[in-house]
Amino acid sequence: MAIVKDNILMQLVRGTLGKQITIYERNGQIIMAKKRGPSKKKPTQKQLEARHKMTIASMRAHIMLEDPQIKAYYQSLAGPGQNAYNMAVKDAYRSPEVQNIRLEDEEVIVTAKDEFRVAAVEVKVIDADGVVTGSGRAVLGRNGVDWYYKATALPAGGRVIVVVKDLPGNPTVKELLLT
Template sequence: MAISKNNPIVDGASGRFGNNLVFRKRGNRTVMAVRPSVSERVPTEDQMTQRFLFMEASFYAKSVLENPVLKAAYQAKAKEGQSAYNVAFKDYLTAPILHKLDWSKYTGELGSTLTGRITDVLAVTTVKMSLFDVNDVLIEEGLAVQSELKLDWVYTATVAHTPVVGTRILVQMTDTPGNVYVEEVVIV
């Protein structure tokens, strides 16, 4: 791959050149690369699943470009050489990350809290926490509230129970594209 700098002949060029080269625009640069080859192998089921996932991500990213508010939000997250489309595409394919779940203030009493530090490419829109006892019986579940710093999500207990040790917590996170991801944490 070669990047053209100050070459008026190829500046702004895109498409195929001969049988071996392809010109592409990436941001404000013109990139020259070897023409991609097309495999004649039959794709595996995993490859087909991945292609379908990429197709969904592409549709999502295109829909973002039609929404001025979302487009501006994704463009603000874009690094040099990236577009809102690129960031939206990545957001669709990237799960939110539960960095830690702080249960130090959770005592099993009404009003005690669980705090999850969760990040995503753009934003996490909702966090639902479900608590199960050691016998896997649902104790309670509900939505967490985002903190003022927009980094932590705080769930406040609405049901009292003991013992706290062994409580299984399912953290269900929904990101901007609407994908739902679940992490499980057990209080030790």
């Protein structure tokens, strides 16, 4: 790979020359590189899974960028050589993380984190017999990380199921057993 500097001829040339050299521009620099062809190796199972995950992330990114407000949000996070689509794919590729679930009196406090933004936290309280005693959306606290849900009751032997979603809709489910 070579970076071209101050060459008047190369300022206007882009593409592939003679199936051997590719010339392209990246971050304002003109780059000449050997033309790459398709790999002759069969992809591994892990590579196929990563490709499938990337395909889904790309489709979600295209859908999200139809909303002008979300597109502006991602564009504001883009760095040099990046755009809103790059940021949307990055967000759609990774799911949010539930760091902690705490109980204080009759309140469920969920600490959730995402590289971009957690969009919603849903809490479901189930008693020991498997009956849902309460469910609903948690409210974001002032610190921007903790989400609060006021439960009617936290029955012993039951469980609390938390579903955290980010902007693309990736869910992360975590469960806490009540003692």
